[in-house]
Amino acid sequence: MEWLNKMFSNKDTEMTATEKELYSDGGKERPLDPSLEKVDVIIKKEFSHSIDFHYSTVLVGNRDGKVYYFDTLINKERLTEEIYDPLTNTEGKDAIEGTEDLEEFRKEYFSSVPYTFAENYHQIFWKLLNGYAVLVIDGIEKAVCINLGTLEKRTVSEPSTQTIIRGPKDSFTESIKTNLSLIRRRIRNPNLCFEQYRVGQDTRTAVVIAYMKSITNEELVKEVKSRIEKINVVGLFDSGNIEEFLTDKSMTPFPLTFNTERPDNAAANLIEGKIIIIVDGSPFALSVPTVFTDFFISTEDYYQPFFMASFIRIIRYVAFMFSLLLPSLYVAISTYHHELIPTSLLISVQAQREGVPFPAVIEILLMELTFEVLREAGVRMPRAVGQTVSIVGALVIGQAAVEAGLVSSVLIIIVALTAIASFVSPIYNFSVATRILRFVYIIVAAMIGLYGVLLLVVIMVVHLTSLRSFGVPYLAPIAPFLMEDQKDVFLRMPVWDNITRPSYLKPKHGKKVGDKASQGSKSQSEGNVT
Known part of the structure; x- marks a missing residue:
C-alpha cells in the first residue's frame, strides 16, 4: 500500500545538488591552483573525451596562459575578436603580476564583454558548460570567464497547438531567454520577478519562475519555490517532466497545471496573481495554481x-x-x-x-x-x-x-x-x-x-x-462558491466591469485598477521623458 500513499499524497522528494556541490571534493569548493600545469591537467581530465572541447595556448604579457571553450556553445568569430585579438596586444608587456591586478587587466583588454571571475574548479566547469570561454593565467589563482555563448534556436512563430484568430501571433520557443523577453515586453514593470533554479542531476536544466512581486501571494511563491527545490530527477528536457512533481496529487485524469505556448496568456496569468514556470528547452510554460474553469477560458476571449x-x-x-x-x-x-x-x-x-x-x-x-x-x-x-x-x-x-x-x-x-x-x-x-x-x-x-x-x-x-x-x-470559484469571482467564469463581463482579481488566489491587491489621477500623472511624466 506504500505506493498508493505516494500516489495520493503530496510529493516530498530529496533536494537536488546545488551548483556549488558539482565538480568539487566532498561537497566543498576546491580552490584554483596557481600552477597552470596543474589546472590544465584537471580541466583536460574532465572534458578531453568530448570532441567539441578545445583549448589553445596564449601569451598574456610575460605569463603563459590557456583558453578553454566548447566550440558547440560559443561563437568562434567572437572568440577571435574579443579574446585572441586583445591578447596579441599584451605580448612583451608586464600585463599582470598577481590576483590584485586581474581587474585592471580585464578593464584594459576585455572591457566591452560580459565576464565573471572563477576562483575554483566547479565555477570553471559550470561556465564552460554555459557558453563561456575561460582564460587561465599561470601564477594567478583566478580565471577570467568571458561570455561568448550562442545557441541555435528556432525563431518566434505562431502557436502550433493553440490556434489564434485574433490577437498576438507569437509563441514561446525553446530558448529560455527568448521566452523571458516575450513576457518582459508585455509587462514593463519592475515588480515582475524572474528567479532561476537548476533541475536535473545530469542535465542541470534552467528552470525560471516568474511572478509579480506586488500582486502574487507570498505564501504561494514560497510553496512553488519549495516544490521546485525538492524535484529530484536525472534529466529534465521539457516542462512536462516536472508537472507531476509540482501537483498535489497524481492519481487523477484531470490536469492540475495549466500549460501554454502563448506569451500573452502567460502575461495575463501573471497579472491575475499566478506564477509562471518556464523550462529551458521547452516551448510550453506552466501556470499555477490551476482551477477547472481555466481550461474553458482562452486569452482570445478578451x-x-x-x-x-x-x-x-x-x-x-x-x-x-x-x-x-x-x-x-x-x-x-x-x-x-x-x-x-x-x-x-x-x-x-x-x-x-x-x-x-x-x-x-x-x-x-x-x-x-x-x-x-x-x-x-x-x-x-x-x-x-x-x-x-x-x-x-x-x-x-x-x-x-x-x-x-x-x-x-x-x-x-x-x-x-x-x-x-x-x-x-x-x-x-x-x-x-x-x-x-x-x-x-x-x-x-x-x-x-x-x-x-x-x-x-x-x-x-x-x-x-x-x-x-x-x-x-480545483473547482473554485464554483465550489466553494465565490460570488465576487463569477464575472469571468461561465460568462465574460465587459472589461470595464471585470476589475477584480480572483479572490481564491489571495493576491496582495484585489483590484486591477488604481487611481486615475496618479495614472494620468505617470503617463504625462513618461511622455515628457520621451
Whole structure:
C-alpha cells in the first residue's frame, strides 16, 4: 500500500545538488591552483573525451596562459575578436603580476564583454558548460570567464497547438531567454520577478519562475519555490517532466497545471496573481495554481466583444458535457430506457440496428477505439499526410462499417459528434481527460444504465471538489462558491466591469485598477521623458 500513499499524497522528494556541490571534493569548493600545469591537467581530465572541447595556448604579457571553450556553445568569430585579438596586444608587456591586478587587466583588454571571475574548479566547469570561454593565467589563482555563448534556436512563430484568430501571433520557443523577453515586453514593470533554479542531476536544466512581486501571494511563491527545490530527477528536457512533481496529487485524469505556448496568456496569468514556470528547452510554460474553469477560458476571449466571448465560452462547457456523456447516454437509453425515446425515433433507430450482430456497447467501443487509433496515427505520421489519413480513414472505415452491417448509422453520428466536441477545449491535455473518462462512462452505462451514468457524474464531482492545486480548490470559484469571482467564469463581463482579481488566489491587491489621477500623472511624466 506504500505506493498508493505516494500516489495520493503530496510529493516530498530529496533536494537536488546545488551548483556549488558539482565538480568539487566532498561537497566543498576546491580552490584554483596557481600552477597552470596543474589546472590544465584537471580541466583536460574532465572534458578531453568530448570532441567539441578545445583549448589553445596564449601569451598574456610575460605569463603563459590557456583558453578553454566548447566550440558547440560559443561563437568562434567572437572568440577571435574579443579574446585572441586583445591578447596579441599584451605580448612583451608586464600585463599582470598577481590576483590584485586581474581587474585592471580585464578593464584594459576585455572591457566591452560580459565576464565573471572563477576562483575554483566547479565555477570553471559550470561556465564552460554555459557558453563561456575561460582564460587561465599561470601564477594567478583566478580565471577570467568571458561570455561568448550562442545557441541555435528556432525563431518566434505562431502557436502550433493553440490556434489564434485574433490577437498576438507569437509563441514561446525553446530558448529560455527568448521566452523571458516575450513576457518582459508585455509587462514593463519592475515588480515582475524572474528567479532561476537548476533541475536535473545530469542535465542541470534552467528552470525560471516568474511572478509579480506586488500582486502574487507570498505564501504561494514560497510553496512553488519549495516544490521546485525538492524535484529530484536525472534529466529534465521539457516542462512536462516536472508537472507531476509540482501537483498535489497524481492519481487523477484531470490536469492540475495549466500549460501554454502563448506569451500573452502567460502575461495575463501573471497579472491575475499566478506564477509562471518556464523550462529551458521547452516551448510550453506552466501556470499555477490551476482551477477547472481555466481550461474553458482562452486569452482570445478578451480580444473579442464580450457577447461573442460569452457565447463561445458556453459552447465550450456544452461541448465538454457532450464529449463526456453522449456515447454513454446512447448506450444506456438504447439498452435499458427505451421509454425515453419518442416512438417514431425508436422505430427508426431499431430499424437501423436490425441485422447488426453486436450490442450497442460493443458497437460504440469498437468505433471509439478505431477513432482513437486514427487520431493517434494522424498525429504521429508525417504532417503532409497525417490529416489526410485520419480524415479519409475515418470516412472510409465508418462508411464501410455501416454498409457491412457491423454498426448502425446513428452510432456513426454519435461518435462523430463526440469527436468534434472533444476538440473544442482550448487546451489539448484537458481533452485527454474526457477521452479517458468516456470509456469508463460507456462501460458503466452498459452495466446499470442511466443510474450508473448519474452515479459516475456524482463521483466525478466529488473527486473534483477534493482536488487542490497549490492549496487552491480545483473547482473554485464554483465550489466553494465565490460570488465576487463569477464575472469571468461561465460568462465574460465587459472589461470595464471585470476589475477584480480572483479572490481564491489571495493576491496582495484585489483590484486591477488604481487611481486615475496618479495614472494620468505617470503617463504625462513618461511622455515628457520621451
